[in-house]
Amino acid sequence: MASEGVLATLRAGWDAIRPITAPKAIIGGLALAAWNHARYTRDADVLVAIPPEQVDGLVTALVKAGFLTRHDPPLRIIDGQGIVQFTFQPADALMPFQFDVLLATTPFQRESLSRAVPRRLPGDDAAVAVVRPDDLIVIKLLAGRIIDRADAAMVLRENRNDIDFDHLHRVIVAEGLEDDYRSIWTDAYPDEPAPYQ
Amino acid sequence: MSQLIPPPDLAPPGIAHLSPTDRMRLWAQLVDEGDRFIYDGFRQRLGSNEAARQACLEWLERRYAENAAAKIRMLKGRRPAGTNGQ
Numbered sequence: 522m523a524s525e526g527v528l529a530t531l532r533a534g535w536d537a538i539r540p541i542t543a544p545k546a547i548i549g550g551l552a553l554a555a556w557n558h559a560r561y562t563r564d565a566d567v568l569v570a571i572p573p574e575q576v577d578g579l580v581t582a583l584v585k586a587g588f589l590t591r592h593d594p595p596l597r598i599i600d601g602q603g604i605v606q607f608t609f610q611p612a613d614a615l616m617p618f619q620f621d622v623l624l625a626t627t628p629f630q631r632e633s634l635s636r637a638v639p640r641r642l643p644g645d646d647a648a649v650a651v652v653r654p655d656d657l658i659v660i661k662l663l664a665g666r667i668i669d670r671a672d673a674a675m676v677l678r679e680n681r682n683d684i685d686f687d688h689l690h691r692v693i694v695a696e697g698l699e700d701d702y703r704s705i706w707t708d709a710y711p712d713e714p715a716p717y718q
Numbered sequence: 719m720s721q722l723i724p725p726p727d728l729a730p731p732g733i734a735h736l737s738p739t740d741r742m743r744l745w746a747q748l749v750d751e752g753d754r755f756i757y758d759g760f761r762q763r764l765g766s767n768e769a770a771r772q773a774c775l776e777w778l779e780r781r782y783a784e785n786a787a788a789k790i791r792m793l794k795g796r797r798p799a800g801t802n803g804q
Contacts, residue, residue: 526750550749557734558733561752562749591782600794604790616753621786621789643740663791663796664788664791674723696796705722708721709723
């Protein structure tokens with residue numbers, strides 16, 4: 522029987538930060554799977570709109586739940602962006618999992634948190650929040666690796682009925698992602714003309 | 719011409735017919751299978767469980783570094799300086 526350690530990590534992490542009232546949502550591999558694209562990625566990432574001065578409470582909650590901080594001090598500010606990284610070793614999992622808390626600061630990130638939808642984890646009655654597919658596409662395009670762009674293309678193809686294209690196109694323009702979006706559109710829908718031609 | 723993903727007629731079967739929880743479970747099982755594949759590869763190459771586990775941890779560290787850079791890029795966004803992204 523598989524350990525499903527990545528789900529155990531997300532369940533433990535979300536339960537630990539659930540009492541923290543800041544808007545938050547899952548954006549990593551679970552979000553991809555929730556929106557019809559499952560691939561091998563061990564990313565257990567949560568986007569949280571919490572100011573840096575309140576990160577200590579979040580760290581305390583996660584450490585109490587068995588998570589180990591990867592850095593000292595736990596909050597790293599890289600290129601002006603805040604990230605807190607943990608590891609978690611679920612019972613009977615082969616390897617530990619990383620659980621990253623990313624601090625949301627931009628209007629797009631905050632809006633994506635406000636638009637997140639509840640989803641129930643397997644074997645868990647309580648819901649987590651997962652970003653919507655249109656916001657996930659933008660997140661992936663901003664991450665920018667080839668694998669992220671492929672993810673964005675798959676989410677675009679597999680969620681046509683759930684994507685708010687007016688919202689998506691507005692954010693694509695605001696973030697300056699028109700060229701990237703044209704490219705994944707061509708991948709997702711080869712027979713249809715791309716927007717912004 | 720598709721370059722990043724297979725064209726629709728050659729793509730593997732989708733998972734949209736599954737419930738959201740079943741899709742999540744499928745992903746978790748895929749991660750377990752991938753981890754096992756990587757671990758067994760190291761085990762076969764290095765000859766011991768301890769060496770395989772250590773190699774896995776080092777492999778994870780390299781991935782963490784690459785992934786962190788992508789996450790910071792995502793957080794930073796591409797908005798022109800001085801705009802609020804709207």
